[in-house]
Amino acid sequence: MSIYTYTFYFCRNESEYINAIVDRISDLLNKTDLFISDNPVGIQSRVKDVINCLDFGSNGVQLVGMWGMGGVGKTTIAKAVYNKIGREFEGRSFLANIREVWKQDGRQIMGLQEQLLSDICKEKTKISYIDKGKNTLKDKLCGKRVLIVLDDVSTLDQLNTFCGSHEWFGKGSVIIITTRDLVLLRGRVNRIYIMTVMNESESIELFSWNAFKQARPKVDFSEISMNVVKYSGGLPLALEVLGRNLFARGVTEWQCVLEKLKRIPNAQVQKKLRISYDDLEDADEQEIFLDIACFLIGMDRNDVILILNGCGLHAEIGISVLVERSLVSVDDKNRLGMHDLLRDMGRGIVREESPKSPEKRSRLLYPEDVIDVLSKQTGEESVMGLALKLPKANEYCKANENFFSTDSFEKMKGLRLLQLAEVKLDGDFRYVSRELRLLSWNGLSHIPENFTSGKKLVSIKLENANVHLLWNESMFMRCLKKLKVLNLSHSHNLTESPDFLKLPNLEKIVLKDCRNLTMVSYSIVFLNRVLLINLQDCVSLCSLPRNIYKLKSLKTLILSGCEKLDKLEEDLEQMESLTTLLANETAIKKVPFSIFRSKTIWYISLCGYEGLLSDVVPSMIWSWMSPTSALSYLCQRVVAMSFIVSLDIHIPHGSSSQELSSRLKSLQLSKDGKIILDSFYATHSKDLTSTSATSPVSKDSLKYDLFDIGMNCQNTNNLTDILQNMNVNGCLLPGDNYPNWLNFNCQGSSVTFKVPVVKGRMLKSIMICIVYSSTPDNIRSDGPTALLVKNHTKATIQFYKRGAPKCRLRLLSSIEPGNKVEVAVVYENNFIVEQTFLYLVYDEPDLTSYRKKKNRVE
Template sequence: MPETPEDSGAYGRIHEVFLSFRGEDTRASFVSHLSASLQNAGIDVFKDDESLRRGDHISDSLLRAIEESEISVVVFSTNYAGSPWCLNELGKIMECHRTIGHKVLPVFYDVYPSEVRHQKGEFGKALEKLQERILSYVNEEKALREAAGMSGVVVLNSRNERETIKNIVENVAHLLDKTELFVANNPVGVEPRVQAMSQLLLQKSSNDVLLLGMWGMGGIGKTTIAKAIYNKIGRNFEGRSFLANIREVWRQDVGQVNLQEQLLSDINKETKITIHNAESGKNILKKILCYKKVLLVLDDVNELDQLNALCGSYKWFGPGSRIIITTRDQDILRGRVDIVYTMKGMDEGESIELFSWHAFKQASPKENFTQLSRNVITYSGGLPLALEVLGCYLFDMKVAEWENVLEKLKRIPNHQVQKKLKISYDGLNDDTERDIFLDIACFFIGMDRNDVIHILNGCGLFAENGIRVLVERSLVTIDNKNKLRMHDLIRDMGREIVRANSLKVLEKRSRLWFHEDALDVLAKETGTEAIEGLALRLSINNATCLSTKAFKNMEKLRLLQLAGVRLDGDFKYLSKDLRWLCWHGFPLKYIPTNFYQRNLISIELQNSNVQLVWKEAQRMEKLKILNLSHSHSLTQTPDFSKLPSLEKLELIDCPKLSKISHTIGHLNRILRINLQDCISLHNLPRSIYKLKTLKTLILSGCSKIDKLEEDLEQMESLTILVADKTAIKRIPFSILFPSNSISSLIKILKIYKHNLQQKQKKFPYDYSIKLVDDVATDVANNMIIMSLLNGT
């Protein structure tokens, strides 16, 4: 029988972590607690036993242990370099890093990175004692040279040791890709289907590439089973990637490129590769994937172009790779995969159990509900989505209410799944909850939950409670990035509700989301006050010109989403009730003065042509979100004193933005400021340090910003500060040696040297001693992460 990926292991890897340290100057408790915490997290650890050390050279068994480990955690301490054994060990670790992709995480224990880099302090004295031997190790293994640039963790405060160890474990888990996908709260029927798929994955030998297609109707559980199989066998591959919701992402701007970049990022976690277009992305994928044994899941594929862009041919993948494709369209798979696994509905026993978990919060029906439950299951056709939605709807209802629902189900033909799901929509408490559901179904899928709550609260819809109810009813889900998600069948059910209210007269519908319908109404200027939301997303590269008069009669328009559209005429025609303006590729140099904006909650003008935001600023009491990212002509920020309620400011990739208005200090409610890749920005106004509410400040890629002021200490709510790829050479003293609680609040501080590689080429010995610059990649929660780059 061919070898299974699950049994074969990941190319001879036996241990997950090799722990290297010098025990005499790292407290035994730290290393012991670190080792125990790693093991408690389900991570296999090989801990070097100092009692077995003899002489200067490590044993063959120890060399094998390093080779057979996926990652090494190296605890650098004051006298680490004084141990030939440790240096020998490090030499082997870095050789494996260079030759077989062995990962390395340095931990700096009671020693500053600058001391290691510049051979200062006690660490420098230890190096001097073994100068000749060190050079021989460098020449032989080039260990210290290769170690330069590794991401690491600084441990300076023993009082936070427990939190520090927790963060190290999280970082190791990330590098090992231990994170599993959420499958289901009640995974009824999952295991037998996973077992069946596992057998199909053995149909080819372990050295062959195999493509497996999963086919079935929407809501039958394809994604759930794909996630479960991904979790079960994923770590036996050199790289793995789960690309979810491909149908949805593909339609978005640069969606194709984003999927390709995500795939590369998942497979090559330590290297970020930028893709400029889908065609070049194919070549990059082909070159990188062919060297690795990968597990790739392509979820919800509905076009051949998607397969061509993400898994062009067998030759793209290394020996032993497995590619799983989920789809509703069997034609997509015909002639392109080795095996097709047909998803079937749940049998009666599985249906009863899944339904019961949602309807009764237990594995079987309550007394007096057994037959009623069987009747509901009969009308659900074994479809897990319908069982879940109906079960959540019927939870805590009385027998008479159940009987009423069953009467409705009897009148709906078995193939009309959406109408069955609509019963749950009809059972929502009031029109407010129904409006929230319809707004999400038509406009807000994939958006940040908090942003949507702000927008809908501005519409008077009490969205926080409403979204909670929708989640409880399984009509909406929230992913691990706080984005709103909705199953396609439920989304289509919501949109059909809107469409059914006016089947033939488009302008009498409350919401227009389909581009042909929206374009028809705008082009003919037939809009009415019935329209509350409109989305028209066309190609930004070839904008369609329309008249502002098309909005003249849309007096109740709350939500407007445009892309690839140019409006000519007087902006006074746009509704004064507008709460959300999302206009990608906004074509004007500034927002027109005669456009009434005082009720807007969110302005999102990504990829715009604005040079100024407003020529004559209006006081906007309600505005909470301002997003001008990728506005390449923007030269200055607005007068923030006119925006007293602003909570979120996004200015990513505004290359001509050279100055932030000093009025930013007036933003007394601001929570997040993102200035990533504003490459012309030289400094921050001193007033920014007065922001007491700011939680997140992102300066990543602001290459001309060279310092942070000591006033940073005043930002008492700051919890995330990201400053990689800047010219910052010195960390404020107030962060290194804080006088207040900021030391327990700073989660991430990343400082890079922009020209590091060039300097390392000029000074190879300095390169060999430098053990860290990129200090904090994905290290989180309650510790100061710092890198003292230029000897500061």
């Protein structure tokens, strides 16, 4: 090779090498970070939370959704995450504002597909139609580990255009999707990160940076700044927009802006928020949103569904959609909520229907507008909802006893939601719309005799009504055939409940804090559809009508605070749908035993016991065993438990499974005894050691008690003798070759299980192993003090007490395959039950058929 040729070859290779380096450097330089914010308040903690949703050790493709209302900062946080972790991937791409691009022509959508390929593959690819772009994305990205952010996705078509399936991307890829619609994420992503508004400290800081260019408000603006922050409700968009608009303005201008915001929300904020409203798919959903925004915030979700269904709006699915779109929330008490700015946005939409003529709007809610319309009697048929809530000390109302005439409602033929407070009406009530579904009238002084507009009423709320008796023979009552909700709370002059005979569809009765109520009408028995009765704080009520226990549909009965109510009848078990009973702070001294025969009650608050029924049963049993207990007669029904052994095995805090195994093996037990304990250890050693290490209870050791409640009644402390008496050699015990459904376990002192079907064999015994904690100060327990066995299916209860007269147990004969059974154990107060393990022991199986079955399995 000549020197010239060698030099040319070397230079060519060097040139290619240099070009490769340049391309690599260019590639790195092109990975520029996205702009986040001039004032990144509260961002880092949220970025950390999103990143914690990712599993960077996974070889699969991870999809993470970021869900929240408009303006809450989804895009900002997604950008910050993109910047934080983007360099760890072979390629990355951020596709912004997909919703807005989708409204344009197909060329713009294909432009996003081309951008995605360009960002990751560093090449220009021309896409001629959307479906071709999908195939191209799949072909070119399937081998690459990429990070892609799909920002502001609003439809499934948008999602499928850029992320059709996991197979489109290489192992370890991460796809982040920001959206206002929860439905798009369900079943499609690995994790959903729910965006939250800013707390007060973050809100003040972000607002201050925009309004004052510093981290805290100026001294003269401290109070009014807090008012703006409160109005913004922690929404970053509002804090930034209002802060910028108020920058360098005086206090007087600030006050003017705040006053204006009460009626006319900021246009820039509302435009962003209204996107979610405009994206609602049908008019029903928009109507439901506006009704909630104007009238129904804070009401029980189920009540609202009943009311709006009565208006023909299919509210159950409609409200679900609003929740999924971040427009409405439901709290832990099932009440509807809405961000204040979304509420104002909805009310602003109504105002825009007729800015200068409120009588032409669909909903009237601002007091000055309502007073103007009612005073001038200018209301029109377009009005579907009206709310007027006046303060009690309203001077104008005092000076005008007959403040408004019912004539004001004559033209409002479409009125379906009417809310009044401290308002007086005079005239012929026949003028009130016959389309009413909701009538809420706080401070009503009398029931109108000629009210005939109730034929479609679904909910009546007459809180603080100044009446002694309600409509027993009035025309008003006779037309309430469709009424489902009746609320007379805080009506202190009411002495007896209404007659329920003409209210066949009533589902909810609320008579809370009716202090002079002394009688509940016997006609309550005719309410075949009632689900809730609330008599809380009816302090004069001494008894319930006996026939109330015949209500088959009632689910919730609230009697708490009824100070004079001293008895609940054993007939309680007839309430076959009752799930919740609240009766604290009453004169009731004993728990009706029928509660435990009930198939349905799961939560109680009664005689000082409060919580899940299964959790408080042990405490109730303990109280029954007191010599002074009013329920001591139950002890006459109990029979003895037969203990196998009380195992004094100390497992120090944090012991390993090897230490537990060693301690079990050191016991001097028979071969059959070891079968039981070895099986128990093999199945539960991990649970036991983790319990000792992680239990919140401070303790020196865990201990175990093992006993049976089967056919044997001889009480002994020798495990070997008991095993021989039980003929364990022929019993079906948990072990390596036996099915898992023969054992059940649960944290705490109660186990609920369904008895399996075991063909050809009989249930011979139930063995129970209890794991409980103790400390050096505790005295060694002699085992459980009592045991309760509840057969939910048969609604029977059997109660066993240690030391009661010996007799042959009838427990097993009462338990049949398919029965749902609950077993609860009770220890003395100084021992805490950590776990309860329960074994069903069957008699000897047909060995021939068992071996055939085993051979087929093998």
